[in-house]
Amino acid sequence: METWDLYNKHRNKIEKQITRGEPMASNEFHLVVHVCIFNSKGEMLIQQRQPFKQGWSNLWDITCGGSATSGDTSQQAASRELFEELGIDFSFENMRPQFTINFERGFDDYYLIEQDIDLNELTLQFDEVQAVKWASKEEIFKLIEQKAFIPYYESIISFLFESRHRYGSIRL
Template sequence: MLIQQRQPFKQGWSNLWDITCGGSAVVGDTSQQAASRELFEELGIHYNFDKIRPHFTINFEHGFDDYYLIEYDFDLNELTLQTEEVQAAKWASKEEILNLIKLKKFIPYYESFIAYLFESRHHYGSIRL
């Protein structure tokens, strides 16, 4: 999984690693437009989300997060990191991410959530067919 490290001056979870990438939709955006914009702003990656839907949505007290799981081949050296948000990016295995969580160097996601991201990246839904 491509993960990114938040800037030390970023409010909320400073300096911690996180899944790539996150942000908020603006008025008039579809979820796909917001995802495309945030991916480009934070990492310089152009990706067209128009023909895909989120793999899943998680609701919370003041909104929701749509999660898109995409496979996209690119060279890490070609990333353009948004200096206001991202200080580093790298590829990480599930085990590496879980270890970073234990070391308190990654946003403290549930272990089962990280496992679900890796397991469900090739299919939609919650049933194995």
């Protein structure tokens, strides 16, 4: 059973945990992480979810993601998810999330890294991932249009591609 730490609206951890699926009070939130890997051609590594995976079955998604479990920092959760889903060992300990999106039930931290990876060397987590590939922003938009990709806002996908080399939204 997966257990989550809970946070208040200011992202301060409260002294409470829940098991995935249990209801949270309206003033309780949890932490989710996403990792997006880009290659030197500017393509994003995307994964296709297993047909038996609950939630968004068979759809393509960004590189990896998942909920932080109890005791995890955001960085530890990002490292764990990336290793579990794709077999990539990467330390996020000296990184901050590129950005965070607040959603109704929590905080969604996004980590963006650039690394050329040989897809044949990945170890896909059978319970979650059936396939991986590199995709351009335009290819992802087409998959979204075809309802073959999780329905992210196109502006979020654009922002991921645009912000992969810098923190924040101000260019100097």
